[in-house]
Amino acid sequence: MLTFERYEMPATLPEALALWAEAPAGARLVAGATDILPWAREGRAGDVDLPLGIDLSRVAELRGYERHGARVRLGANTVWQDFLDDPRLARWLPVMPYCSVWFADDQIRQQATLAGNLVNASPAADGTPPVLALNGELELCRWAGDHIMCRTMRVEDFVTGPGATRLAPGEIVNSVTLDIAEGYGASFQKAGLRRSLVISVACVAALVKLDETGTRFADVRLALGGVGPVPERLRDIEDRLRGAAVDARLIAEVAEATASRVASRSRVDYRRRVVPGFVRAALEEAADRARVAPSAAERKEAENA
Amino acid sequence: MPEMKLEMQVNGRKVMRLADPGQRLLDFLRDELNLTGTKEGCGAGECGTCSVFVDGKLVKSCLMPVAKAQGAEIQTVEGLAKPGELEAIQKAFHKTGASQCGYCIPGMVMAATSVLREAPEASLDEIKERMGGNICRCTGYSKIIEAVALARDVVTGRASPAVLEPETVGESYIGHNVRRLDAPSKVTGRLKYAGDMVMPDMAHMAVLRSPHAHAEIVSIDTSEAEAMAGVACVITAADVPGTDGFGVFVHDQPVMARGKVRHVGEAVAAVAAEDAATARRALTKIKVEYRDLPGLFDPEDALKPGAPVIHDYAPDNMVKHIPIRKGDIEAGFAAADLILEEAFSTQQVEHAYLEPEAGIAYVDHDDVVTVISPSQNITHHRHMLAGILALPINKVRFIMSPVGGGFGGKEDMIYQGMLALAAMKTHRPVRLVFTREESIAASAKRHPSRVTYRMGLTRDGRITAIRFEMLSDGGAYGMSSEGVMRKAAILSCGPYEIENLWIDTRAVYTNNTPSGAFRTFGGMQAQFATESMMDIAAERLGLDPFEIRRRNMMRAGSLTHTQQRLTSASIDRVLEAAEQASRWEPGAPTMRGPMRGDLGGPGTRAPCTLGARFETPKDSKERVA
Numbered sequence: 001m002l003t004f005e006r007y008e009m010p011a012t013l014p015e016a017l018a019l020w021a022e023a024p025a026g027a028r029l030v031a032g033a034t035d036i037l038p039w040a041r042e043g044r045a046g047d048v049d050l051p052l053g054i055d056l057s058r059v060a061e062l063r064g065y066e067r068h069g070a071r072v073r074l075g076a077n078t079v080w081q082d083f084l085d086d087p088r089l090a091r092w093l094p095v096m097p098y099c100s101v102w103f104a105d106d107q108i109r110q111q112a113t114l115a116g117n118l119v120n121a122s123p124a125a126d127g128t129p130p131v132l133a134l135n136g137e138l139e140l141c142r143w144a145g146d147h148i149m150c151r152t153m154r155v156e157d158f159v160t161g162p163g164a165t166r167l168a169p170g171e172i173v174n175s176v177t178l179d180i181a182e183g184y185g186a187s188f189q190k191a192g193l194r195r196s197l198v199i200s201v202a203c204v205a206a207l208v209k210l211d212e213t214g215t216r217f218a219d220v221r222l223a224l225g226g227v228g229p230v231p232e233r234l235r236d237i238e239d240r241l242r243g244a245a246v247d248a249r250l251i252a253e254v255a256e257a258t259a260s261r262v263a264s265r266s267r268v269d270y271r272r273r274v275v276p277g278f279v280r281a282a283l284e285e286a287a288d289r290a291r292v293a294p295s296a297a298e299r300k301e302a303e304n305a
Numbered sequence: 306m307p308e309m310k311l312e313m314q315v316n317g318r319k320v321m322r323l324a325d326p327g328q329r330l331l332d333f334l335r336d337e338l339n340l341t342g343t344k345e346g347c348g349a350g351e352c353g354t355c356s357v358f359v360d361g362k363l364v365k366s367c368l369m370p371v372a373k374a375q376g377a378e379i380q381t382v383e384g385l386a387k388p389g390e391l392e393a394i395q396k397a398f399h400k401t402g403a404s405q406c407g408y409c410i411p412g413m414v415m416a417a418t419s420v421l422r423e424a425p426e427a428s429l430d431e432i433k434e435r436m437g438g439n440i441c442r443c444t445g446y447s448k449i450i451e452a453v454a455l456a457r458d459v460v461t462g463r464a465s466p467a468v469l470e471p472e473t474v475g476e477s478y479i480g481h482n483v484r485r486l487d488a489p490s491k492v493t494g495r496l497k498y499a500g501d502m503v504m505p506d507m508a509h510m511a512v513l514r515s516p517h518a519h520a521e522i523v524s525i526d527t528s529e530a531e532a533m534a535g536v537a538c539v540i541t542a543a544d545v546p547g548t549d550g551f552g553v554f555v556h557d558q559p560v561m562a563r564g565k566v567r568h569v570g571e572a573v574a575a576v577a578a579e580d581a582a583t584a585r586r587a588l589t590k591i592k593v594e595y596r597d598l599p600g601l602f603d604p605e606d607a608l609k610p611g612a613p614v615i616h617d618y619a620p621d622n623m624v625k626h627i628p629i630r631k632g633d634i635e636a637g638f639a640a641a642d643l644i645l646e647e648a649f650s651t652q653q654v655e656h657a658y659l660e661p662e663a664g665i666a667y668v669d670h671d672d673v674v675t676v677i678s679p680s681q682n683i684t685h686h687r688h689m690l691a692g693i694l695a696l697p698i699n700k701v702r703f704i705m706s707p708v709g710g711g712f713g714g715k716e717d718m719i720y721q722g723m724l725a726l727a728a729m730k731t732h733r734p735v736r737l738v739f740t741r742e743e744s745i746a747a748s749a750k751r752h753p754s755r756v757t758y759r760m761g762l763t764r765d766g767r768i769t770a771i772r773f774e775m776l777s778d779g780g781a782y783g784m785s786s787e788g789v790m791r792k793a794a795i796l797s798c799g800p801y802e803i804e805n806l807w808i809d810t811r812a813v814y815t816n817n818t819p820s821g822a823f824r825t826f827g828g829m830q831a832q833f834a835t836e837s838m839m840d841i842a843a844e845r846l847g848l849d850p851f852e853i854r855r856r857n858m859m860r861a862g863s864l865t866h867t868q869q870r871l872t873s874a875s876i877d878r879v880l881e882a883a884e885q886a887s888r889w890e891p892g893a894p895t896m897r898g899p900m901r902g903d904l905g906g907p908g909t910r911a912p913c914t915l916g917a918r919f920e921t922p923k924d925s926k927e928r929v930a
Binding site for chain 1: 306307309325326327328329348349350351353356362363364365367368369370372373375416419434435437438581582585586740742743746913914915916918919
């Protein structure tokens, strides 16, 4: 059972940051609340009485998203269901809907935030691999007495281990900025104990852009989750494939080598068997989808027609 | 507790309460507004019994601090239809028989409503995918999915609303689908389970449970807890006035641990207080001094000479041994061309009914101790409780509340005694609602069993003898072990006529969670072994698996394992139906390998995946991604 001595609902970022800066030891930020409530139960933290909960869901600055050139800046309160319900986000970030559909369930996705999933830093998080593949970057803000100070950090550098991040005391994640990957084909592969409501035993996020002939990899993004203390971007494979012809044998060959990336403490043999299959399936599926994904120019034409 | 002025629109009505903003929306709806159609099955977002709409979006109210719903429009299951009416989706659940225990049903109806609002054209696969956050333990989902598809067809105009009406029944009900009488109360959330009931001046109970598997209780000090503001009473085994002990067969289990604890999760003391949070806080003030005893965690160890003794009355740790002997197995094995020896083991299984154990007890104006609970065995419970309380039977009353799933798991009187004692001590109604974790820790499980099998067969597949030995982990208390072992023995060698057999089933005490009744009552563990043996034998003898079963099956006139003469038997028809339904290709299992034609056809379930919503039906508008 989770109880709070005090529960605050700040409406602006300065208010939230000021509360957080002054917060007593043990205070917690509450974003979607979908992890903190199950945490305070028997077998995990047990009954917890927190001195202060700062609920971020009404902070105006954390809402919405905006495009900046080839990147999109998502407010920290963006929830996982947004990637399924907002056609523009789905088009810009084609890997996110495929990840989202495997993320918890339709209801939890209405509350669970992208930023919360990243800050939680579970090694089995579904959300981190696609964010790594999209060169995700966080904006971390804190209250400096009379103004807001922000710094940016790559998600790859931010997550340092199971449940561990570089979030400094007093900091709040303000936004998550991702590459716009319109025209890429995408895939998300996941093994869990069941379809809904489970974290990943292993997952792979892939994005593929083909050249104008549709036969060569113009760009590849590949990231792996659930198989080590932190999710991992597979840059060596991306480099190897970039410029190469899309070829089942080549995909199988690079996929085979990924078994060695498994650094989990449990179920290593199982994961070593699953991961190469997932990498191959993800690359093939993303390449197939890239073939049918309309380019931005084609979409423009269709819209004007 | 902090307080905040919370204002929202609930089911179309303005609501204002001064309440704790950090409490869950679920608690606010149930405790403040008495909207108990929204259930709590797990409290961790896993089950979906608490699904409600917040500003049109379906969420799990156990995962939402109520402050997040400030100013929002809330719709609960009570708000779907006007009083006395049913929405199409509710009618569809009624029509298809989608509600059984009913505990998941309000959440299911809400999830189905969300599907029809968000994706009215959803395919069957998409319906399943979108409802993935809600679980059911009774129905197997088929009827629920059927109901959603039926409502979808009506809502989208593909089917006439008449399909939601009951089937006309002529002269006989046989051959017709008859709607359940209690379905409307379930699909509207109006049915009150024990945990939904409130009584004036009611106190709330929490239970202190043992962290040890086997330990002597040196002392229990409840004074600090009893002195706490808001605490109505603390009870321990010392409060039992009569002969302490209950059980389905042997009365070996005290209402609360007496002298020693025998498994992790056993009740040691209980607090009744003004609210559940106070009761839980008071538990932390109870001081129990334990002295660890050597524990037994494997049934094999329980049988070893010198093993720790768990119950004084059973120095050999034996709960029950059921032997069955028929014919002469030595002669049977001597006549065999092939002797197979195998060992099988099955694991502990939790029932996981969606309604965690709950109950409410009070002492009425005539001093009748009354317990309302979803007990699967109220008459037996009443008799046992009368002895425990040292009351004549007419001063003990049990009322069976709707059972939100039992499957055998609610046959044991594991908490009703505590409620009765607290009600007697305080003369107030006392309610206890288990958490999901508590339910898993304290309730009986399916027996983990090991079967050692020896089967003799002739070359043509006739079984000449079977020796079947089952050792089951009964856990810390007897519960239904005796009956489970009896059933396991009776069903052991399956529906096959065996001339020579030697069967022993044993359940022994260990310090594991008690084992008890669970659907099939020991049959499952036995059949897993027997049917596996039949397949192994078919493989070894090069026989078709159906054929080897036919050569041994019971027929009218057969003598069962317990030597009952059968006047009829139906396994021949069962085998025929299964053979046809599976489009079975005759032949030995070894001969066909992966080239079988009867795999992967219609009726075979496709691999589990997600993403049905990405498939764009030809006639619908563009979908996301």
